[in-house]
Amino acid sequence: MLRPEIITQLQEIVGKPAVLTAKEDLTSYSYDGTATWAHLPDVVVLPTTAEQISRTLKLANENRIPVTPRGAGINVSGGSIPIKGGIVLCTTRMNRILEISKGNMVATVEPGVVLQDFNLALAKEGLFYPPDPQSFLGCTMGGTVAENAGGPYCVKYGVTKQYVVGLEVVLASGHIMKLGGVTVKNRTGYELMMLFTGSEGTLGVITKITVRLIPLPKASKTMMAIFDDMVAGGQAVSNILAAGVVPAKVEFVDNFVIRRIEEMTPMGLPVDANCLILLQTDGSPAAVEAEYVQIVDILKESGAREVKVAKDADEAMAYWKMRSAGFAAVFGAAKTVMAEDVAVPRDKLAEFIKKLGEISERTGFFIQYLGHAGDGNLHPAIFTDINNKEEFARAEKAMEEIFEAALSLGGVLSGEHGIGLEKKRFFSRAMDPVALELMKQIKKMVDPNNILNPGKIWEEEGA
């Protein structure tokens, strides 16, 4: 519990209505998009300016109060859970798009701007911001930068860090620091911006973001390839990339999801197919025409039973809606769904899929997965029940095997969700010990009192 005078001081900083202390409100800031993590904060603060955030952090720093920065709280890593209580610093009310510059092809936004709102505003100007975590309807720009988020488009266009050109960050001390600018090129000293991009709220609070933009692609085409063999599907993706074609999106949907989606909203999917691969090409109309013909050829050569090409924008939209409903299909399927976020090198995709099959056989757990096949980023899921202690323990072990398999192929623990709480027990295994030590030193230097999102990313000493 915080002392009453702390609450009073917070109210002085942001105004009384922007400080929430009712238990009902604390409850609604105790969770994120994960199934298992929850912890009540002591207070929720809803600032509207960097200056308010600066004063809040200064107060917290002086009184050693944990602060969990939070956007929409829809991340799936446990990252925005106030695991040590204290203050939830929620930026959802800082939601102004400050500037869209067509001339510079950049835009500057406040951290609470919702990604979809941003892209709708950009589309009016014929512009496009590609990083597209599938939570785009809710996620905030601050959250996507703090998590260095990615999504389907990243196979061609790269992840968030490839777009951030300027940040304003408030440090634990309360200092407001400006990094980068509005130029795409910037070779001035250390790349400190990247320290905060993907920092999961542990180093500072992002209060302003400048990102570079690209022109909205003029044309696009969506295809759906049906495979009877998942491994062949994975190989087909590698074959396409090896042929020098980079589709805008390459997504993977397994038989489990196909069947679940047909149950939920029938749309005539082939329920007997082992897997579906959804692809999109985009660019100039001529390039799209040429590219899609080549992709269809490679898919067929690689063993696709059938390749459907969406007739029009509506059909394409239906395919992609199906893909984004995929996670709902998965998460509604069991009491507890352990879904992970490993990524393997693109050319190891087929091998990884094979290994997942072996793990499934060995452990007896059905392993479901969908994901971003184009960048080797899959979301394997194990269905279990957290209340069944024995089974849950075995499920955790099976998940560990999946991590091991991904790492052994030169992959990584998390492609896009971040480490947060969910994966921190595996973190030391996936990280060079010297690098881990350096990270801890950086954290200590930037946030000496460990007030910013404490308890995340790596296991604490003595814990």
Add this chain to the structure above:
Amino acid sequence: MTSKAEFEEVKKFEKDLGQCMKCGFCTFWCPVYQEERIESSVARGKNMMVRALLAGDLEYTKEYAERLNKCTLCMTCTANCPAKANIPNIIVAARADKVKAKGVAFPYNIVYRWLLPRRKLFGNVVRFASWFQGIFLPKTQGTIRHLSMFLSALGKGRYIPQIAPRFLRQMVPMVNKPTVANETGIRVGYFTGCMTDFVFPEVGKKVINFLTRHGVEVVVPREQGCCGAPVFLGAGDLATGRKMADTNVKAFADFDYVVADCATCSSAMKDYVKFLADTPERQEAYTKFAGKIKDITEFLVDVLKLPPSAYRAVPEAKGKKVTWHDPCHLNRHMGITRQPREILKSIPDIEYVEMPNADRCCGMAGSFSIYFYDVSQKIADKKMAGIDATGADIVVTDCPGCEFQLIDTTMRHDSPVKVMHIMELLE
């Protein structure tokens, strides 16, 4: 301590309660969240509060009730939910559980439990109040008065329509025979709803006129009462809601069709079976009743199948630009979007324009707008922006509740746009 038995209504919707996997997509669609941007505004947050209550982590408090009430039940969250979780079901059920455990608060207990179910008395009280509004309150514009007495709870500086000098039930006979020779043989019961009866009787007269001119016999059963929406959906008082439901089911027992011009009433009456059926008899009666209910636009287009030539604009609407607002209860609750547009597009003497976000909630939602008028206004301001973008002269809809809100909104914005019920537009 609260016992498990107190959650029996929520438990009926356990599937919805468990279905939410906290993706948070509802934040993008929720009109209340869009204004407040806090988690307790949105379906995910409300559902998690109810889960916490069931787990014993929260109690029935003033704060809990306030957050639960801050929902327009517009269903936009459900319509866009990847997991198809119907959180409005949870909200209504949780309101009901709270009423069972704690009762209804004053002064709503007087209005809901006692006045609304007594239609005649309610009418007298409204009438009594309407005398006062004439004495004490200056007329602002036409028949719109600033803060009418009888609904001073609704007031807070709001523009609300005057209580009609004569109620619909005093103006029209019970049985209205077809006025044309080619009778369709169809006889309908007309559910007038409180708003049409007391505030917009001219809409009711138009409905009766239009139907009788197209060969339909229209009966206005005198025993009918309030649909119960504010009572069982808004306040969670299922016991009183049941009485009202039974009254209406009985009043319309002899009809194959129950036609209504209020989307909220129609949808609430269809919802009797979902929320109020506590016995097999009621289950059967309410299911049967739900099947008879037709919104007026649905009845004209799908049952009577009138040709486009049947629809002509009243003289004052001729040559005007007209846009349509989808009431939540018509669109998402009953799935009716095509029929009103078919009617509007058939009218030769008007220019129909589609409004951007035509299906966005207007923020009225009955008692929601009493409790939370400030949020309600902000939601309505976004609706106004949509109306303005069309350049329309007239906005029509099919729910007197929405009309109520749109009148207040256009007047607050000094907008010349006229608000009409779709039936008022028809010659």
